[in-house]
Amino acid sequence: MPEPSDAAPAPAEPSLEEQIAAYQREFQDLDPQVEQIVSALQRLNRRMNVAYGRQTATLGMSNAEWEVLKALVVSGAPYQLGPGELAKRLGLTPAAMTHRIDRMASEGLVTRERDETNRVRVIVELTHEGREKWLEAMRMATVFEEELLQDLSGRERQLLGEALTHLLRRVEDTQPDAEGRLNDLN
Amino acid sequence: MPEPSDAAPAPAEPSLEEQIAAYQREFQDLDPQVEQIVSALQRLNRRMNVAYGRQTATLGMSNAEWEVLKALVVSGAPYQLGPGELAKRLGLTPAAMTHRIDRMASEGLVTRERDETNRVRVIVELTHEGREKWLEAMRMATVFEEELLQDLSGRERQLLGEALTHLLRRVEDTQPDAEGRLNDLN
DNA sequence: CCTGAAGACTTCAACACTAAAGTTCGAAGC
DNA sequence: GCTTCGAACTTTAGTGTTGAAGTCTTCAGG
Numbered sequence: 053m054p055e056p057s058d059a060a061p062a063p064a065e066p067s068l069e070e071q072i073a074a075y076q077r078e079f080q081d082l083d084p085q086v087e088q089i090v091s092a093l094q095r096l097n098r099r100m101n102v103a104y105g106r107q108t109a110t111l112g113m114s115n116a117e118w119e120v121l122k123a124l125v126v127s128g129a130p131y132q133l134g135p136g137e138l139a140k141r142l143g144l145t146p147a148a149m150t151h152r153i154d155r156m157a158s159e160g161l162v163t164r165e166r167d168e169t170n171r172v173r174v175i176v177e178l179t180h181e182g183r184e185k186w187l188e189a190m191r192m193a194t195v196f197e198e199e200l201l202q203d204l205s206g207r208e209r210q211l212l213g214e215a216l217t218h219l220l221r222r223v224e225d226t227q228p229d230a231e232g233r234l235n236d237l238n
Numbered sequence: 239m240p241e242p243s244d245a246a247p248a249p250a251e252p253s254l255e256e257q258i259a260a261y262q263r264e265f266q267d268l269d270p271q272v273e274q275i276v277s278a279l280q281r282l283n284r285r286m287n288v289a290y291g292r293q294t295a296t297l298g299m300s301n302a303e304w305e306v307l308k309a310l311v312v313s314g315a316p317y318q319l320g321p322g323e324l325a326k327r328l329g330l331t332p333a334a335m336t337h338r339i340d341r342m343a344s345e346g347l348v349t350r351e352r353d354e355t356n357r358v359r360v361i362v363e364l365t366h367e368g369r370e371k372w373l374e375a376m377r378m379a380t381v382f383e384e385e386l387l388q389d390l391s392g393r394e395r396q397l398l399g400e401a402l403t404h405l406l407r408r409v410e411d412t413q414p415d416a417e418g419r420l421n422d423l424n
Numbered sequence: 425c426c427t428g429a430a431g432a433c434t435t436c437a438a439c440a441c442t443a444a445a446g447t448t449c450g451a452a453g454c
Numbered sequence: 455g456c457t458t459c460g461a462a463c464t465t466t467a468g469t470g471t472t473g474a475a476g477t478c479t480t481c482a483g484g
Contacts, residue, residue: 065327066312068406074312079376085395086383090286092402097283098329099409100276106413116440126252126260136462141251143284148441150464172449172462190265197272200408204401209271212401215394216278220254222386223285227292302470322432334471336434341470358432358479 107192121186124178131178293378307372310364317364
């Protein structure tokens, strides 16, 4: 029987600090401060999406479906958008949107019908049930988000929000969209 | 010909500000400051992933493959990990990892071989070419990241990094992993 | 030994997404 | 009015992922 201590070192999932130390070790001219920001951002976003996924799962839907509900609600009454517009806002192809709407319509979250004034168009409309689901998800999400930020003072929140908004504006200016798929991890 | 102004209002992709205003309109008790942080974080992360995707594409690989290279590099010399361990670190199922390693091995980025001391295990090892690809991707990524953060002072970067790290720690404590798939948008 | 159980990876079937081709409708020219 | 073109959506083929079942190896008993 081998020594339990040095046989299989058990790789151990690297913490953020370990990961940044590894990057510095393997890549000389790295600014650890920049890397900390970027890596923390990515890990945080990932964890948050997992948490949202757990919440939406308790409502019997996926994050993907929640995204559609969000887009429709944000569009405002009468909560109608076309598949193409939805696809653009979610960063999907129209083909994927077709199938996603199929599922959601069969679950009663949205309705799909032809626009009778222009029969090329299709109108996807939020149902009452869809709106209720969105509200429930929103309640859970805001509780989670408030809990997440609970240690930050109002001042800290303001600074964080401003910094992130500034970075977002910068990346939007620098990378003029040109349609961005995503569905990638990280 | 209809008036161009009021016929089709052209939904217009909502900006961050418009999205938050819509949330407030549709959901009464919402803290706009919290929502700004969360929404900016999500949008920023998404845009960054699209940017990384463009960069890795110029190297003839996908973000998915880059993730594997990163995990191997972070593990340190001799840059070896098993499929199961890789899957856990990337948040994929072992099945997906098998196929991803297939592709990467056929592209020469990694090698796959049985561990002769324990023939149940498989060892995935970074090749020289894989390491070079990682280095090139890293060079491009750091340029992009530095450019992204260029308007922030050292002090601002420090505060941002601390805030994000704190939030990450909080979410890691609150949501004890329990394996998290992701592959979801936003 | 031989058997049974557990672990690590792979295979298989189902599903979601992308890219490209196809369909349908509306509008503009002739 | 017929044709052509473009717009909006759907269909099809191929890829990547999940969950479950299967295979192979090791280890512990009997």
